[in-house]
Amino acid sequence: MHVVIINGSPRVQKYSNTEKIIAAFAKGLSEKEITFETYAISNRKTWDDIRNAYIKNNEILIALPLYVECVPGLLLEFLETLPKKDEQTRLSFLLQSGFAEGCQLRCGEAFLAKLPEYLGVRYGGCLVKGDNFGIRFLGEEKQAQITKPYQSMGELFAEGDGFLREEAKKFTGPEYFPLPMRLIIGFVFKTFAKKSFQKVAAMLGCRVPLDEKVWETGHNGENGAQI
Numbered sequence: 630m631h632v633v634i635i636n637g638s639p640r641v642q643k644y645s646n647t648e649k650i651i652a653a654f655a656k657g658l659s660e661k662e663i664t665f666e667t668y669a670i671s672n673r674k675t676w677d678d679i680r681n682a683y684i685k686n687n688e689i690l691i692a693l694p695l696y697v698e699c700v701p702g703l704l705l706e707f708l709e710t711l712p713k714k715d716e717q718t719r720l721s722f723l724l725q726s727g728f729a730e731g732c733q734l735r736c737g738e739a740f741l742a743k744l745p746e747y748l749g750v751r752y753g754g755c756l757v758k759g760d761n762f763g764i765r766f767l768g769e770e771k772q773a774q775i776t777k778p779y780q781s782m783g784e785l786f787a788e789g790d791g792f793l794r795e796e797a798k799k800f801t802g803p804e805y806f807p808l809p810m811r812l813i814i815g816f817v818f819k820t821f822a823k824k825s826f827q828k829v830a831a832m833l834g835c836r837v838p839l840d841e842k843v844w845e846t847g848h849n850g851e852n853g854a855q856i
């Protein structure tokens with residue numbers, strides 16, 4: 630098996646959490662003597678190379694972050710440039726996100742599950758895991774610690790069943806947090822977090838509350854002007 634791994638994040642490779650996760654995953658592949666090549670869509674100049682790798686190879690893995698509950702727009706744009714292939718090609722996904730509950734990623738997962746059929750290829754499953762907001766802010770040692778579990782998923786993938794096995798499904802962790810934790814998180818978001826988001830927005834030039842119903846007030850959220 631030879632795997633083409635595509636980083637589907639719009640964020641430049643140096644700062645991309647997906648990139649760190651791919652590195653750990655690829656280590657798992659190497660442990661099992663599986664070869665791979667990696668690409669990143671963040672640099673549009675490489676899109677022809679990525680498309681050629683997609684065309685020439687049969688084992689494709691797209692690793693991507695969840696952006697606004699679904700697939701990043703830049704990745705959608707890239708996917709639209711891919712030609713149809715046949716069922717000899719298998720397309721799998723590694724979907725990772727900031728929020729930790731599995732339920733946050735299910736909409737994105739459902740979307741991705743439909744893609745292989747559009748491209749005429751086989752679906753190899755989707756590995757789903759959150760709790761990755763902070764990776765890029767950590768030092769190398771901590772990053773390695775947090776991304777290490779993805780190495781075992783690389784080893785699992787190397788065994789040939791994509792992410793269709795039970796071990797891959799379990800990797801997601803809790804679907805929902807227990808109720809007390811959900812209540813605490815809800816409280817924090819309605820109070821402290823709301824205040825700090827508002828501060829950041831103000832620094833960026835926002836002059837109205839972030840939960841302003843612009844369709845009712847007629848304000849333009851960006852600078853407070855009337856629409």
Ligand SMILES: Cc1cc2nc3c(=O)[nH]c(=O)nc-3n(C[C@H](O)[C@H](O)[C@H](O)COP(=O)(O)O)c2cc1C
Nearest residue numbers: 638645646647694695696697698726727728761762
């Ligand atoms: C524009 C944007 C939208 C995001 N939307 C979500 C989201 O809806 N749910 C979530 O859990 N995380 C969300 N995140 C967090 C990212 O999924 C997370 O930080 C991820 O690890 C980023 O990977 P990357 O650095 O490779 O882009 C968002 C991040 C950005 C920048």
